[in-house]
Amino acid sequence: MFITPTARRTSALLATAACVAGLSTSLTTPAHASGGDDGRVIRTGSCSGSADWKLKVKSDDGRLEVEGEIDSNRRGQEWRWSIVHNGSVSARGTAVTRGPSGSFSIERRIVNLAGTDHVVFRAVRGSQVCRGVVNY
Numbered sequence: 001m002f003i004t005p006t007a008r009r010t011s012a013l014l015a016t017a018a019c020v021a022g023l024s025t026s027l028t029t030p031a032h033a034s035g036g037d038d039g040r041v042i043r044t045g046s047c048s049g050s051a052d053w054k055l056k057v058k059s060d061d062g063r064l065e066v067e068g069e070i071d072s073n074r075r076g077q078e079w080r081w082s083i084v085h086n087g088s089v090s091a092r093g094t095a096v097t098r099g100p101s102g103s104f105s106i107e108r109r110i111v112n113l114a115g116t117d118h119v120v121f122r123a124v125r126g127s128q129v130c131r132g133v134v135n136y
Helices: 005-028
Strands: 032-035 041-046 052-060 063-071 078-085 088-096 103-111 118-125 128-135
Touching: 041 128, 052 118, 052 128, 063 078, 063 118, 078 103, 088 103
Parallel strands: none
Antiparallel strands: 032 041, 041 052, 052 063, 063 103, 078 088, 078 118, 118 128
16 A cells, blocks of 8 residues: 655654643643552642642542641741632631641532542742642
8 A cells, every 4th residue: 555745744743742741731730659559649739939849639538637737847927828719719818837847738528520520729828839730
């Protein structure tokens, strides 16, 4: 069977597009993500400044247990934080970094909606923004 040059170019372009799509997906995936045997999903990353964030989500008695953590290595910093669930604010507040690690964590239980739950943990201090996302 004879394959025309146009068909070869089209096949090459489709193969290249598939590779690029796979590469772009891997580039947008958080650097550190894990899922435990207990169904827990954990994401970690860096904030816009020197702090780091961690977001954990797991199922707990028909609800979702959400834990957000900020580690700035500085005690006494006040941060504003929020948990957004499927586009609606589920919880918000302020927290102060404590202890020798200069961190804080918050934990909330939220409703487990049908389908995939999109959970965002966001914390802000001055111009520094931390944002973690889990689709559970």
